[in-house]
Amino acid sequence: MVNRLRLGGLTEDGFSYKEKFIIRGFEVGINKIATIETIANLLQEVGSNHAQSVGFSTDGFGTSPTMRKLHLIWVTARMHIEVYKYPAWRDVIEIETWCQNEGRIGTRRDWILNDVATGEVFGRATSKWVMMNQDTRRMQKVSDDVKEEYLVFCPREPRLAFPEKNNKSLKRIAKLEDPVRYSKLGLKPRRADLDMNQHVNNVTYIGWVLESIPKEIIDTHELQAITLDYRRECQQYNVVDSLTGLELTEGSKMVSVGTNGSATATATTREDDHDCHRFLHLLRLSSDGREINRGRTEWRKKPTR
């Protein structure tokens, strides 16, 4: 009975994992659509359930037996999520995920998000992970031992959630330079932001990025793509500044960028694309300005529902 209710499992070929979720009321925001944090949380959930289903660690961090022996953990290096249509409260969604080798020092995990009622793909995501030694906090090359353990569960041919050339998941994020247009200073981790390693969980960074988005954008637009480059761990007692600026596209003509730089100024970007806004983000330590995270977001006008 209890097992009948578990809504996930490996696919037939064993090379990916699928799980269904019903969107809960506290996972949606204004407009009753799932928040981007909810989407990110569910990606993380299905990733660790996948790892657990093939016999990796049951602690939610998906480490292989060799990794645990050597005190190695996975650390998020990049996360890229695109959502074409947000699910609403009570919608049933299915997420498929798989992982693969990525270069010499990392792995990659991809996701496809489906609306179960319509069969439509409503989102895609990809991520890069590196291995860190838990004791020294240094990065470490993925050794052949570890690779062997997980490669048996990976697709035989490369399979990408974003197979298109020049897709946005690959885009380099420029560093946001001071002075920035929008900011929210002095953000502090709460108890619920810390995960089992007593570090700030990677989904919290998304919320912090959103803190410095101007309110008129939040009120009228929805996030269509977010890319985050994770550059430094954030600890329990760190205080963080969230900075946001317009992403200037080369050759684009800028109009009406507001006059006072306050968070209530209207952020209009390119004349030929006034319904879409692109921002660059920087999360940094308030104390010494060291960079924690670099991000990029794209926003489209909210659909009428």
Add this chain to the structure above:
Amino acid sequence: MVNRLRLGGLTEDGFSYKEKFIIRGFEVGINKIATIETIANLLQEVGSNHAQSVGFSTDGFGTSPTMRKLHLIWVTARMHIEVYKYPAWRDVIEIETWCQNEGRIGTRRDWILNDVATGEVFGRATSKWVMMNQDTRRMQKVSDDVKEEYLVFCPREPRLAFPEKNNKSLKRIAKLEDPVRYSKLGLKPRRADLDMNQHVNNVTYIGWVLESIPKEIIDTHELQAITLDYRRECQQYNVVDSLTGLELTEGSKMVSVGTNGSATATATTREDDHDCHRFLHLLRLSSDGREINRGRTEWRKKPTR
């Protein structure tokens, strides 16, 4: 297919509602057990799904047709939750809920929480709600019109989650007097804390209460009961102080309450009950000290798992 996955519905007599949930990885904290915020979120979810299943508003706030016509909303006045054993990641739980008339100005909603695998009751909760006029923000008596609408869905005989005499859900919460032992000042709502009314959601208050609990208690104990009295709405731009002090029991002999009043002092309470700690809490506006919330928590030693 999609409907088969919805795990809730009215009970046979129509007087209560039950729904099953699988605990997700991001709903658990350290120790892999569900956080108290998760429990509170699920209580809220099942309450609004209940209201929706009998035809009340689909916005998550469970207002009846007459209430919507008159711009009336439900506001939490008191919430009391007891958890005897926390569910873990992947556990399947079932929550039953029902509501009833409560005095002249309010209603009450009760919950029973079951572990599906063992059939055990692992928690109970009760709450009081009052009606507020959305435009004037004033409390309003529950009129006979509104009562008639929901009483048809209430148990015919009074049914209480805590039928015991002198149970803790009824206990008056004393006002916490300055100077307090523990505090966390300057808490600010984040975007995700706001609900569709653009006010701080009632579950956020639980997290704020926890912010001023000393770390040694969080590390070694778990919450067994929490009572919150909601006294004032908190808005998006409010800044909040969270204060915590020991609850002194009359006639009890106090030992070793620490010397410096800092959050790292050891909080030992009664000699004859050194594994259980009882605290009083106050959430107030930083600006003028007005009381937002008054709380009481009890903590027991963490079980070894």
